[in-house]
Amino acid sequence: MKESSVDLYCFTGTGNTLLAAREVADTLRKGGKIVRILRLEKGLRPLEENCALGIASTIAVFSTYPFVWKILQDLPEGKGRSAFLISTMAGASAGGFRAPLKRLLEKKGYVPLGTGEFLMPSNYARTGPDDGKDKEIIEAMKLRAACFGQELLDGRAKWKEGTPLSSFAFWLAGKKFPWKFMARRLPLAVDRDKCIQCGKCARLCPVKNIRMGTWPVFLDHCVACQRCMGFCPPGAIFVEGKNYRQYRTVEYGELVSEDQRK
Numbered sequence: 129m130k131e132s133s134v135d136l137y138c139f140t141g142t143g144n145t146l147l148a149a150r151e152v153a154d155t156l157r158k159g160g161k162i163v164r165i166l167r168l169e170k171g172l173r174p175l176e177e178n179c180a181l182g183i184a185s186t187i188a189v190f191s192t193y194p195f196v197w198k199i200l201q202d203l204p205e206g207k208g209r210s211a212f213l214i215s216t217m218a219g220a221s222a223g224g225f226r227a228p229l230k231r232l233l234e235k236k237g238y239v240p241l242g243t244g245e246f247l248m249p250s251n252y253a254r255t256g257p258d259d260g261k262d263k264e265i266i267e268a269m270k271l272r273a274a275c276f277g278q279e280l281l282d283g284r285a286k287w288k289e290g291t292p293l294s295s296f297a298f299w300l301a302g303k304k305f306p307w308k309f310m311a312r313r314l315p316l317a318v319d320r321d322k323c324i325q326c327g328k329c330a331r332l333c334p335v336k337n338i339r340m341g342t343w344p345v346f347l348d349h350c351v352a353c354q355r356c357m358g359f360c361p362p363g364a365i366f367v368e369g370k371n372y373r374q375y376r377t378v379e380y381g382e383l384v385s386e387d388q389r390k
Contacts, residue, residue, distance in 0.1 A: 129180055129210050129241060129280050133162035136182035136214075138388060139169055139196055139334065142358035143377035144216045144248035146388060149184040151270050152214055152244060153389070155277025165388035169195070169334045172202055180210040181238060183229065186353070187217035187245075189310075190293070191224030191301030193351050195335055200229070206238030212280055213243045213287075216269075218250035224297025227290025242285025244276035251354045251375040252314070266377070310352040315368045318344050322364035328380060329356035329365060359383065 136153055140146035146165075153163040166173075168185065175181060183200070185192045192215070211233045215225055226243045233240050246269045249262040279285040300306055320343055330340040332355045339345045344356070344365070357365045358376040366372065382388070 129156075129161070129212075129283070131161075131180040131210055132178050133176065134164070134180045134182050135173075135175055136163055136165045136184060137168040137172065138165055138184040138214075139167075139186065139193070140184075140378070140383070141186050141353035141355055142251045142375055143383070144251070145184050145186050145214065146382070147266065147377050148214050148216050148244070148246045148248070148269055148273050149182070150389065151273035152182075152184075152277040152280075155274045156281065159278070159281040161281075167386070167388065168199060171199060172204060174204050175209060180212070180241075181206070181233075182212050182214065184214035185225070187215050187221045187225055188351070188353070189224075189301045189306045190220070190222040190297035191228075193334070193353065194302060194307070195351070197302065200232060203232070203236045203238075206233065206236045209238055210241050211238040212241045212285065214246070214273075214276075215243070216246050216248045218248060218252070221245060222297040223288070223290035223294035224301060226288055227294035228298045230287055240287045241280060242276070243288045244273060244285075245288070246272055249375065251358060252352075252372075253370070254373050254375050255371060307349070307351050311348075311350040314352055316346050316350070316357065316365055317368045319364045319366060322362045324362055324364070326361060329360055332356060332359055332380075332383065355383075 138149045156163050185196050230240045249265050327340045329344050330338040337347045337350045358374055359380050363374055
């Protein structure tokens with residue numbers, strides 16, 4: 129990576145992607161780079177001179193969220209700057225994020241350097257107690273993320289190619305029906321006996337799917353990022369008919385901070 133600094137834009141649901149972004153950023157800083165981790169959902173800003181671009185987001189529906197794609201359409205012109213991708217997932221990606229993003233970056237004038245894809249614990253349908261596997265998965269991610277950061281520094285990073293399913297995954301993620309299906313599969317509700325009416329769920333929702341009245345009201349365009357459930361202080365938001373437990377790897381204050389470092 130030839131640039132002296134990096135603007136690393138990150139969207140994280142319950143913290144997994146932010147953890148990975150921080151690990152990569154720490155390695156880049158050790159290599160002498162200035163790295164700013166910025167909230168992707170807040171939009172993009174013009175890049176400074178001699179500044180590379182990093183994108184970090186969750187794999188969802190084998191691609192990423194429609195609102196993330198919408199924001200990325202407004203990428204500033206690359207003018208030959210380096211760019212890289214960090215993504216986290218609990219399963220497979222099918223290339224539905226990295227392949228179309230590479231095309232977009234090249235169209236905007238960036239030089240795609242590499243992709244870091246990291247397995248992390250799932251934030252869906254968690255029932256039993258943590259048996260230590262989450263920690264093992266996160267520690268393995270940290271090692272791989274540090275290696276990816278060093279590969280970026282050394283010029284050894286590679287942008288993984290897509291798969292035969294990449295175009296289909298990208299197309300699918302841009303449609304409404306998979307997100308509707310996810311919302312029906314994971315119908316959210318509020319336990320009014322637990323709710324403290326703090327409004328954090330509404331403030332965190334990246335697509336403004338929660339309207340705060342006396343109680344949170346869920347609208348019809350949820351993307352199942354799990355923020356509202358994961359960060360509800362008393363655990364009042366739940367999936368109807370299920371006994372799923374909360375999952376998050378960072379705290380609310382970290383998620384909303386303009387400084388996304390630790």
